[in-house]
Amino acid sequence: AQSVTQLGSHVSVSEGALVLLRCNYSSSVPPYLFWYVQYPNQGLQLLLKYTSAATLVKGINGFEAEFKKSETSFHLTKPSAHMSDAAEYFCAVSEFGGGADGLTFGKGTHLIIQP
Amino acid sequence: DGGITQSPKYLFRKEGQNVTLSCEQNLNHDAMYWYRQDPGQGLRLIYYSQIVNDFQKGDIAEGYSVSREKKESFPLTVTSAQKNPTAFYLCASSMGGLAGDTQYFGPGTRLTVL
Numbered sequence: 001a002q003s004v005t006q007l008g009s010h011v012s013v014s015e016g017a018l019v020l021l022r023c024n025y026s027s028s029v030p031p032y033l034f035w036y037v038q039y040p041n042q043g044l045q046l047l048l049k050y051t052s053a054a055t056l057v058k059g060i061n062g063f064e065a066e067f068k069k070s071e072t073s074f075h076l077t078k079p080s081a082h083m084s085d086a087a088e089y090f091c092a093v094s095e096f097g098g099g100a101d102g103l104t105f106g107k108g109t110h111l112i113i114q115p
Numbered sequence: 116d117g118g119i120t121q122s123p124k125y126l127f128r129k130e131g132q133n134v135t136l137s138c139e140q141n142l143n144h145d146a147m148y149w150y151r152q153d154p155g156q157g158l159r160l161i162y163y164s165q166i167v168n169d170f171q172k173g174d175i176a177e178g179y180s181v182s183r184e185k186k187e188s189f190p191l192t193v194t195s196a197q198k199n200p201t202a203f204y205l206c207a208s209s210m211g212g213l214a215g216d217t218q219y220f221g222p223g224t225r226l227t228v229l
Contacts, residue, residue: 009155032215043119043205043220044158051215090157094214102148102160102173103218 002027002093006106014114019078021109023065023091026072033074034092034103035065044090050074061085086113117142119221121206126226128193128200136191136224138206144219146212147189151175152203152223161204164189165212193226201228 007022025031032051036044048059055067065076074091088110092103119140128134140147146165150158160173164183178197183189189208193200204224209216 034217036220041203041223041225043121043222044207045220046217049215049217102150102163103158105157105159107155107157 002031002095002104004091004093004104004106006089006091006109008109009107010110010112012112012114013081015083016080019063019076019081019085019111021076021089021091021111023074023076023106024072025074025091025093027093027095029095032094033065033067034094035059035063035074035076036090036092037061038088038090038108040087047076047089081111081113083113083115086111119206119208119219121204121221121224123224124222126224128226128228130228131195133192133194134226136193136204136206136226138189138191138221140187140189140206140208140219140221142208142210142219143186144208144210145186146209146216147183148207148209148218149173149179149181149189149191150205150207152205158205161191163212199228200226202226 003026005024034049035047038044048057050067058064063078088108090108091106122137148163149161162181164170180192206221207218209218
């Protein structure tokens, strides 16, 4: 069975500082991995996804994530935080060969940007 | 504009009532999903459907029902059997329902039981 762990329910960084949101997954087969962002009272928007084409994945809004199989991780980073990055971030996994039974989500990390 | 619409945005229900949440997509996607979101819990899958007239239970289907009579519509009914229905409900769709397909989300419906 697949699962996702996001370390830290809240992460606070200063504007202009590096953003690092951690995601570790558990999967018995090659996974597909996703990062979504959610602004208050809105739906989820895809930031980026890993589908085995390249281990470093670039997404929207300057975010990127690196797939590390040996560490079973898919951490999300952004070199310089902006106030508009304040939101909830979700990591999700689905398994290669799995059916259309939805994504398995982590519990989310709330990113706070300090001015 | 292509996308997913959900209505209403806010919904209030009295205990013992059934309510239906609407989800419509014009992306021509085959697969549709319903998730429930609670604070600090992430998203949990309620039901999903890969094709018209077929749907499957997700992890927390008890107290919910769905139908898929049209490709573009996937309404969710929250029944009186659902013990704690107050939550944020999100509908999503994907092109083919395969594991690597991106799921696109609607804006959500916030349901409150009075």
